[in-house]
Amino acid sequence: MIPDETFAGAHMDISSAYFSEIGSRSRNQDAVGCVVAERHACFVVSDGIASTPGGEVAAQHAVKQILAQGGARAMATPDIAACIEDANAAILAEQARSTDRRKMGATVAALFIDRMTRSAQWAHLGDSRLYHFRHGSLMQRTRDHSLLQRMTDAGLSVNGISASLLDSALGMPGKIAPCIAPTMPLEDGDVFLLCTDGLWHAVPDTLIERHLRIVNKADDWLSLLRHEVCKQRGPTAPADNCSALAVWVGRPEEATLLRISA
Secondary structure (H helix, E strand, C coil): CEEEEEECCCCCCEEEEEEEECCCCCCCCEEEEEEECCCEEEEEEEEECCCCCCHHHHHHHHHHHHHHHHCCCCCCHHHHHHHHHHHHHHHHHHHHHCHHHCCCCEEEEEEEEECCCCEEEEEEECCCEEEEEECCEEEEECCCCEHHHHHHHCCCCCCCCCCCCECCCECCCCCCCCEECCCEECCCCCEEEEECHHHHCCCCHHHHHHHHCCCCCHHHHHHHHHHHHHHHHCCCCCCCCEEEEEEEECCHHHHHHHHHHC
16 A cells, blocks of 8 residues: 655645555556645546456556646646546547457546645546545545446336446547536545445445544555455455545544544
8 A cells, every 4th residue: 555645735735545456356457646736636546447358558548648637737627528538538549559458448536636726626437436525424426327326316226237337438439428526615624535446345435434534644544444345355255456545635634533522
């Protein structure tokens, strides 16, 4: 696991930590990356689609392309849309270059922070998720681009429906439509978690929130979450790649402890 790093500045302190594990797969198709500059920051996770060759390459392209733009400057909504499109174009170009990778694709979740205006936006495509916590409580979570989520939202039975059936991702045929959240003012103590499905399949939202309330650092939180994933695996049970990136704004532990004692 990459230990907690704190980026101090006149505008906003940001702490982050991440891990990415192969699980019992033959290779790790997840990719994680971040750039924290004086005026802005960008954090990305991506998960290659496991059923198609080249998933790890697609995830790496996604992270590289998004960080190239999101790490260079503060991003507005049109900029975010453009960089997601560029990531998709890079994957499509790689598909055209290699017949072995002609169906490769990846999910993505990306967080963009403007340290000058103390604001954030995020975007996602597929079933990699972004969670937002405030005062230790879950405020928002991205909704998966999957058949299971769509049927759940429609109130239909999901018995027998695989959670891995995506209806949108980078590299899929047709025009992509990433979800881009509106700009949100940040508060001291805000926490974000970006993760691939290997984490959220194993650890319920309530447990992710509960562990946040008892830690003082981002990497301590991720250590607890990784432990929960390992408990679910067992000696022979298959386990997906699992990646998580935690982003703390200011001092979340103080806001969280205040909430608990109230």
